[in-house]
Amino acid sequence: MNENTNDVSKNGENASATVSPEKKKERELPDWMLDKTTVNELKFCKLFTQKHPMKCIGGRFFDYDGLVDENALGNEVYRMLRLGVWIGLSKKVVQIMDALRLYTYSEPIPPDMNFIHVQNGKLDLQGNFYPNREFCTNRLNICYDPNIRNGAYYPEQFMTFLLELLTPEDVVTLQEYLGYLLIPSTKGQKMMFLIGQGGEGKSRIGIVLREIFRDNMLTGNIHRIETDRFFRYNLKDRLLMIDDDMQMQALSSTGYIKNLVTAETPIDVEAKGKQSEQALLYTRLLCFGNGSPKTLYDKSKGFSRRMIILTTLPPPERRIIDPYIAEKFIAEKEKIFCWMYDGLLRLLANNYRFTISDRARQNVMETMQDNCNITEFLEDTDRVMYGEKLCVSSAALYDSYYRWCDDNALTALKRDTFTSWVKQNSDQFSIKYTNNISVGGKTVRGFRGIAIKYIST
Secondary structure, rough: HHHHHHHHHHHHHHHHHHHHHHHHHHHHHOOOOOOOOOOOOOHHHHHHHHHOOEEEEOOEEEOOEOOOOHHHHHHHHHHHHHHOOOOOOHHHHHHHOOOHHHHOOOOOOOOOOOOOEEEEEEOOOOEEEEEEEEEEEEEEEOOOHHHHHOOOOOOHHHHHHHHHOHHHHHHHHHHHHHHHHHOOOOOOEEEEEEEEOOOOOOOOOHHHHHHHHHHHEEOOHHHHHOOOHHHHHHOOOOEEEEOOOOOOOOOOOHHHHHHHHOOOOOOEEOOOOOOOOEOOOOOEEEEEEEEOOOEEEOHHHOOOOEEEOOOOOOOOOOOOOOOOHHHHHHHHHHHHOOOOOOOHHHHOOOOOOOOOOOOHHHHHHHHHHOOOOOOOOOHOOOOOOEEEEEEEEHHHHHHOOOOOOOOHHOOOOOOHHHHHHHHHHHHHHEEEEEEHHHHHHHEEEEEEEEEEOOOOO
């Protein structure tokens, strides 16, 4: 009988074990579950945002730290949902993410050019620090200590490196440009190129900037701004894009880059599978390379005037390469931030005009000549001469230019490009375009104030 009783008891326990867990699960359903299969999306979103306050701006999530990683956010939603959802969990995560976008929708936050948002508060452009965090689209990975800047701060490792990399005058320019990156403004209307032969370690600057800017910075290829219409979408809400190994091939077009550098009105951007939209971009460009940027067709001053080109010094002969130099820079990031901030204040005091050394100006001039050899041709007194009574047809001038390029192993521009450039820059050479040049009894187009010298062969 005891055995039967034990059997009944065991069967009763087994029966209870098969029933009570379900009832237990029903009793422990989260408050945001209506039943075993239905989520109360409104209540879920409310509870979720109480734990993780955020806003959805332009289809992307922002919290007090800035842009939110949607993969990490989706994982956070998944971990909460799995407490009550057992079937179709992955689809439910996507559904809840869409619900969160609607629940946290916010109008775009205008770029704040009056404050720099850091981890422990915000810093204005007069040196005042406020230890309160606000929603923002750009928060830097810096814990600002006013005592650092008010004291005799000096990022020793970083400054020692820079003074071996650049002349002191160019270090000043770099300081102003890196400070310019701290605020979402394009009023400086410049992009910077650091050019060297290689091995100087200039790309180490990009590593410390990544640590300071984090998600507010993008690493990419400057050519893709022109060639990849989807890439430009990635520039939204980014303070900086670094090209740490710029390609040497010439840019086939420069329109989007020029618009980005001077952007004061929205630019068309497009994400894959979505309708294009207008976005106010303020991404500044910092490129490292082994040669100056080149353009294939744009020979105007519009591109070159937007450039700051700094050339690096040869590395010291007995220089010992330190594999931990980037880590040493990162350890000084709060001091480096203060150094950048002081560069920004100097730039603002100079009304967004950068301090440009003669060396840097010459770099731009040489790049212009490399991109457009017309200037060099027109300055060659063995080929052309100037005078009020002189004139030459467009065809004859181009033929002389073409032979000059051939003699100097240069690539001649197309006839239309050459003539258009000379017309646009005629004032520089005190010449004038006209359609009334007499050649061999015919009236043709050409230029007054210039003539070619015929070279005997």
